[in-house]
Amino acid sequence: MDDVEGPAFQRARRPEHRELRRQEILDAAEALLAEMPAEEISLRELGRRLGVSKTHVVRYFESxxxxxxxxxxxxxxxxxxxxxxxxxxxxxxxxxxxxxxxxxxxxxxxxxxxxxxxxxxxxxxxxxxxxxxxxxxxxxxxxxxxxxxxxxxxxxxxxxxxxxxxxxxxxxxxxxxxxxxxxxxxxxxxxxxxxxxxxxxxxxxxxxxxxxxxxxxxxx
Structure with a gap:
């Protein structure tokens, strides 16, 4: 799961698609914050929630x-x-x-x-x-x-x-x-x-x- 991305999360090429991906990542982060402290949330955990690798996340946010x-x-x-x-x-x-x-x-x-x-x-x-x-x-x-x-x-x-x-x-x-x-x-x-x-x-x-x-x- 950490190394393979599903088709729904293929790399966005157009600006509006990139913004959509960013908002999906922020949605996942907000949902996780309702369950655990921010200090316990890693990029891997974010990727797991989205069904993608953490590499996918750092395409849109540096950390x-x-x-x-x-x-x-x-x-x-x-x-x-x-x-x-x-x-x-x-x-x-x-x-x-x-x-x-x-x-x-x-x-x-x-x-x-x-x-x-x-x-x-x-x-x-x-x-x-x-x-x-x-x-x-x-x-x-x-x-x-x-x-x-x-x-x-x-x-x-x-x-x-x-x-x-x-x-x-x-x-x-x-x-x-x-x-x-x-x-x-x-x-x-x-x-x-x-x-x-x-x-x-x-x-x-x-x-x-x-x-x-x-x-x-x-x-x-």
């Missing part, structure tokens, strides 16, 4: 990390497109917007997991061109997010809104692993004396966003 960067881009765009309908309508209190932001991300564990792995996993074993392309797309999408924030918090400047998106990503990278601990940590923190060490992602992330927003508004 496993490249696949996950592509998937992060896709799920991030999907979230941004849905966000206006998930945030409270105007007029609304800024704190409600921040809580809705946290809740919308908590409902998307694949996006949160991939984002949390960005500096430690996804930006490794890929070329500078791949990282550059990702970061340019990330800037474009955070700029779009900043505009959505300013629509609901007009007192925030454009620069501070973009700063808020940067702080939000950095906070998520740190918080997500703590709120999704290993079974060993879950067992250990079942001790009543460690109740305060358990982390609810949506609740704490909402508080972080609210506090950051308040600080930016006060500084302005």
């Amino acid at each position: 496993r990390e490249g696949v996950f960067l592509g998937l992060l881009n896709r799920v991030l765009l999907s979230w941004l497109e849905a966000l206006p309908d998930e945030w409270p309508a105007l007029p609304c209190e800024p704190d409600r917007v921040m809580r809705a932001w946290a809740d919308s991300l908590a409902a998307r564990p694949v996006l949160c997991q991939l984002w949390s792995l960005l500096p430690s996993v996804l930006e490794r074993n890929v070329s500078a061109d791949t990282v550059r392309a990702y970061k340019l797309l990330d800037l474009e999408r955070r700029t779009r997010l900043a505009k959505l924030i300013r629509d609901r918090v007009p007192a925030l400047s454009a620069d501070d809104a973009l700063t808020l998106t940067r702080y939000a990503v950095v906070s998520l990278v740190g918080l997500w692993p703590f709120s999704n601990p290993t079974p060993t940590v879950v067992e250990a923190t079942a001790d009543p004396r460690l109740t305060g060490s358990r982390v609810d992602f949506a609740a704490m992330y909402g508080e972080i966003l609210q506090t950051t927003l308040a600080g930016l508004l006060a500084r302005a």
Whole structure:
């Protein structure tokens, strides 16, 4: 299975066929993420899910990390497109917007997991061109997010809104692993004396966003 590709996955020659193959690989990666952590998913496992060799996968993505960067881009765009309908309508209190932001991300564990792995996993074993392309797309999408924030918090400047998106990503990278601990940590923190060490992602992330927003508004 690792060396033979079925006829359905013969090498794509036309651009639209290449894009179709890329999306099929991303679909398989997203399905696997629902079953196991990203760190346990290899190119061979991706190929096995698709019924092709791992060589087929690297025709479209340079590495496993490249696949996950592509998937992060896709799920991030999907979230941004849905966000206006998930945030409270105007007029609304800024704190409600921040809580809705946290809740919308908590409902998307694949996006949160991939984002949390960005500096430690996804930006490794890929070329500078791949990282550059990702970061340019990330800037474009955070700029779009900043505009959505300013629509609901007009007192925030454009620069501070973009700063808020940067702080939000950095906070998520740190918080997500703590709120999704290993079974060993879950067992250990079942001790009543460690109740305060358990982390609810949506609740704490909402508080972080609210506090950051308040600080930016006060500084302005």
